Amino acid sequence: MTGLRVTGLTKSFGAVRVLDRVDLDVPGGITAVLGASGCGKTTLLRLVAGFLEPDAGTIRLGDRVVAGEGRPVPPRGRRTGYVPQEGALFPHLDVAANIAFGLGRSRRSAAGRARVAEMLDLVELPRAAASRQPHQLSGGQQQRVALARALAPRPDLVLLDEPFSSLDAGLREETGRAVARALRATEATAVLVTHDQGEALSLADQVAVMADGRFLQVTTPTNVYLDPASAAVAAFVGHAALVPAIASNGRATSPLGELPLRGVREGLVLLAVRPEQVAVTAKDDPGSLAAEVLEVSFFGHDATVRARVAGTDEPVEVTARVPATGVPQPGEEIGVRVVGDVLAFASGATA
Amino acid sequence: MLLGVVVATTSLLPLGFVVVSTAQLGGGEAADLLFRPRVGDLVWNTTRLLVGGVTLSVVLGVGCAWLVVRTDLPLAGLWHGVLCAPLAVPAFVNGYGWVSTTHAVQSYGGAVLVVSLSYYPLVYLPTVAALRRLDSSVEDVAASLGIGGWSSFLRVVLPAISPAVLGGALLVGLHLLGEYGALQLLNYPTLTTGILDQYRTTFNGPRATLLALVLVVFCLVLLGLELLARGQRRRSRVGSGVARTASRHRLGSATPAWVLGLVGFAALTLGVPLVSLVRWLVRGNSSSLPQGDLGAALGSTLGLAITGGLLATVAALPVAWLAVRHRGVLVTVVERAVYPANALPGIVVALSLVTISIRVVPALYQTLPLLVVGYAILFLPRAVVGVRSTLELAPPVLDDVATSLGCTRAGAARRVTLPLVLPGLAASMALVSLAVGTELTATLLLSPIGTSTLATEFWSRASAVAYGAAAPYALALILLSVPATWLLGRAAVAPARTDPKGPA
Numbered sequence: 001m002t003g004l005r006v007t008g009l010t011k012s013f014g015a016v017r018v019l020d021r022v023d024l025d026v027p028g029g030i031t032a033v034l035g036a037s038g039c040g041k042t043t044l045l046r047l048v049a050g051f052l053e054p055d056a057g058t059i060r061l062g063d064r065v066v067a068g069e070g071r072p073v074p075p076r077g078r079r080t081g082y083v084p085q086e087g088a089l090f091p092h093l094d095v096a097a098n099i100a101f102g103l104g105r106s107r108r109s110a111a112g113r114a115r116v117a118e119m120l121d122l123v124e125l126p127r128a129a130a131s132r133q134p135h136q137l138s139g140g141q142q143q144r145v146a147l148a149r150a151l152a153p154r155p156d157l158v159l160l161d162e163p164f165s166s167l168d169a170g171l172r173e174e175t176g177r178a179v180a181r182a183l184r185a186t187e188a189t190a191v192l193v194t195h196d197q198g199e200a201l202s203l204a205d206q207v208a209v210m211a212d213g214r215f216l217q218v219t220t221p222t223n224v225y226l227d228p229a230s231a232a233v234a235a236f237v238g239h240a241a242l243v244p245a246i247a248s249n250g251r252a253t254s255p256l257g258e259l260p261l262r263g264v265r266e267g268l269v270l271l272a273v274r275p276e277q278v279a280v281t282a283k284d285d286p287g288s289l290a291a292e293v294l295e296v297s298f299f300g301h302d303a304t305v306r307a308r309v310a311g312t313d314e315p316v317e318v319t320a321r322v323p324a325t326g327v328p329q330p331g332e333e334i335g336v337r338v339v340g341d342v343l344a345f346a347s348g349a350t351a
Numbered sequence: 352m353l354l355g356v357v358v359a360t361t362s363l364l365p366l367g368f369v370v371v372s373t374a375q376l377g378g379g380e381a382a383d384l385l386f387r388p389r390v391g392d393l394v395w396n397t398t399r400l401l402v403g404g405v406t407l408s409v410v411l412g413v414g415c416a417w418l419v420v421r422t423d424l425p426l427a428g429l430w431h432g433v434l435c436a437p438l439a440v441p442a443f444v445n446g447y448g449w450v451s452t453t454h455a456v457q458s459y460g461g462a463v464l465v466v467s468l469s470y471y472p473l474v475y476l477p478t479v480a481a482l483r484r485l486d487s488s489v490e491d492v493a494a495s496l497g498i499g500g501w502s503s504f505l506r507v508v509l510p511a512i513s514p515a516v517l518g519g520a521l522l523v524g525l526h527l528l529g530e531y532g533a534l535q536l537l538n539y540p541t542l543t544t545g546i547l548d549q550y551r552t553t554f555n556g557p558r559a560t561l562l563a564l565v566l567v568v569f570c571l572v573l574l575g576l577e578l579l580a581r582g583q584r585r586r587s588r589v590g591s592g593v594a595r596t597a598s599r600h601r602l603g604s605a606t607p608a609w610v611l612g613l614v615g616f617a618a619l620t621l622g623v624p625l626v627s628l629v630r631w632l633v634r635g636n637s638s639s640l641p642q643g644d645l646g647a648a649l650g651s652t653l654g655l656a657i658t659g660g661l662l663a664t665v666a667a668l669p670v671a672w673l674a675v676r677h678r679g680v681l682v683t684v685v686e687r688a689v690y691p692a693n694a695l696p697g698i699v700v701a702l703s704l705v706t707i708s709i710r711v712v713p714a715l716y717q718t719l720p721l722l723v724v725g726y727a728i729l730f731l732p733r734a735v736v737g738v739r740s741t742l743e744l745a746p747p748v749l750d751d752v753a754t755s756l757g758c759t760r761a762g763a764a765r766r767v768t769l770p771l772v773l774p775g776l777a778a779s780m781a782l783v784s785l786a787v788g789t790e791l792t793a794t795l796l797l798s799p800i801g802t803s804t805l806a807t808e809f810w811s812r813a814s815a816v817a818y819g820a821a822a823p824y825a826l827a828l829i830l831l832s833v834p835a836t837w838l839l840g841r842a843a844v845a846p847a848r849t850d851p852k853g854p855a
Contacts, residue, residue: 051751075754082755088748092770101766102756153756 081150288335412474443532448624474519529696660784741775
């Protein structure tokens with residue numbers, strides 16, 4: 001397993017600084033770079049692949065410095081597999097020739113054919129697919145072939161640039177799991193760029209949350225969700241509502257009432273309240289706050305309810321997740337209660 | 352980049368020539384030459400030919416396209432072929448067919464009829480393509496809002512296909528401005544025939560140049576009109592979703608009448624020129640037919656066509672490459688600079704090259720290289736359009752993938768880009784070559800003495816009223832145009848290229 005280490009990486013396009021002294025350590029496994037579009041995550045990927053040259057900083061693949069010291073190593077010498085957004089299969093070559101493209105001279109030999117078959121098995125495509133043309137494949141199949149093509153020359157690192165975003169929802173999850181299985185089976189180190197937090201949390205071993213050309217937090221999926229480093233991360237990962245409050249002695253006084261805090265904070269704070277922490281009760285339930293339903297999104301297995309909690313001088317909006325059997329109507333008066341202890345961040349961190 | 356600039360500059364030479372040489376004439380002298388009753392006649396003739404020819408072409412082209420694409424006309428595929436076929440008959444051959452049948456067409460009405468019958472496919476083809484791409488759901492929506500029939504066509508369909516129709520109309524207009532052979536045969540003097548007459552009598556005098564300037568102004572006015580009519584509105588499909596093929600309108604009991612109408616139309620577009628051609632061929636066979644001349648003309652035409660096509664395509668490559676891969680202000684300027692040549696009639700390009708070569712490089716005057724450069728300038732825009740759409744088949748991301756798989760830049764070009772673009776380049780070159788092969792006006796001015804092409808040989812006979820002797824050349828010209836016509840006709844009805852993103 002070859003690690004990727006990025007230090008102080010900086011890249012500007014004209015006056016816009018897209019990456020600002022970024023550090024990232026990928027020891028192995030799958031790392032997801034999660035961020036909204038335009039946050040610089042694709043630029044990071046293209047720098048690592050060698051399609052762009054950094055303004056400053058170094059990129060190390062294993063013990064090789066590929067950029068930052070002396071002349072950068074060109075893409076062809078980096079041994080990185082690249083899976084772009086739309087797959088980008090070579091349209092004039094069939095599936096087998098696409099997968100064998102990077103195998104060098106051996107691609108027409110028996111060994112080359114064996115490797116192609118092995119790769120098709122790996123990405124769970126039937127071997128009969130080898131003779132198909134790219135346009136005869138569905139979007140998900142194209143992505144699998146693109147991954148097989150990237151993995152065939154046994155690269156040190158695989159880079160995936162939003163590989164599932166052009167697929168429709170059902171296919172996205174299935175293809176994502178198949179791709180993750182294939183990556184783990186080859187023990188490849190992979191960097192997956194995505195704006196989909198579900199994808200990042202479910203597929204990756206490490207999640208790097210990015211905003212405005214910097215990493216906000218790099219840690220395991222569990223930690224990113226349960227212990228976000230800042231209010232911004234909490235709001236982005238898990239759609240937490242941010243509520244101002246005053247903390248003292250492990251409790252916070254907020255428009256949502258007095259709540260127990262996780263961790264120690266004092267003074268002005270922002271509470272991150274996740275949908276699953278908000279319980280919907282009857283309107284006059286004791287211990288609940290009166291709220292008005294603004295919007296309901298019904299998903300079948302459950303529903304989310306956006307509600308405005310009135311009562312105090314400053315109305316607060318929260319989102320709650322409710323079971324499909326008890327979905328209130330917009331405009332209805334309900335009661336809400338925050339369950340469990342909540343995360344608090346120093347106020348002003350989001351500004 | 353440098354190559355692109357060189358190509359763009361070369362293609363701007365003719366326009367620059369017209370402007371510069373007009374500027375060299377004093378204002379007073381220019382006015383004297385310009386404000387003559389003869390010039391007034393020519394301008395009036397050109398204007399009414401434009402109005403009549405473009406209108407008739409649009410009516411015929413849009414009407415036929417509608418019939419073929421959006422009604423349950425029997426054998427629509429066959430009719431599509433028949434309706435494209437007039438493209439294979441060069442306008443001057445068509446004019447010859449008509450004139451040698453009846454002299455009644457030597458009038459304004461006849462001229463409008465003959466040129467429209469020759470050029471309406473330029474409206475028909477893009478309209479067919481646009482109608483086929485048109486998402487029928489907009490019509491369904493119109494119907495659900497209580498708008499149907501004619502008003503649906505006028506308010507929903509026509510605005511949607513108007514860019515295609517306008518583009519076609521512009522092409523017809525530019526062709527009419529540049530048309531020499533057909534109009535000369537029809538004895539209908541326009542600016543272009545006027546320029547050639549002037550050139551014949553005074554050889555490159557300021558009068559010819561001034562007329563060329565007037566012609567250029569006409570071209571610019573046409574381009575401006577088209578831009579104005581097109582406006583800035585968004586015409587393409589808004590939003591995603593799969594476009595559905597439209598349901599076809601039922602012709603019902605009117606079917607036989609429509610079919611009969613189309614048969615009659617085909618008799619006019621194809622029947623008249625072909626029948627008269629066959630008639631002259633049969634009659635001409637009795638007189639001695641110089642086989643050698645035909646062979647020599649065919650040989651030199653093929654040679655010129657291939658060289659011209661090759662040069663235009665090679666010259667188009669840097670321009671198209673810049674346009675596809677390195678967008679920027681300067682690149683846009685370079686790309687746009689290529690297009691005015693398309694609007695300039697062959698006569699202006701030829702005239703300017705003659706003058707420039709005499710003044711600057713006399714060694715080039717009356718040589719084949721100059722003729723080939725002329726062809727390249729004339730057909731460069733066509734080549735750029737073809738090459739550009741071909742290069743777009745090879746997006747940069749494929750290069751990225753190839754290099755990340757261990758290819759060098761050159762290796763990526765050889766294994767990925769080249770295989771993807773070669774067929775398109777070949778097709779684009781073939782199209783240009785075929786256009787070169789049937790070009791008449793510029794060839795008449797630029798070809799070295801003793802060089803005979805099919806078009807010039809045909810012309811020298813047809814204009815001398817030796818209709819029988821001209822017939823074999825006419826036939827050869829038509830046969831030469833068939834492949835290009837077939838390609839264009841097929842492209843209009845081809846399904847949109849399968850997007851590698853979506854399932855096939």
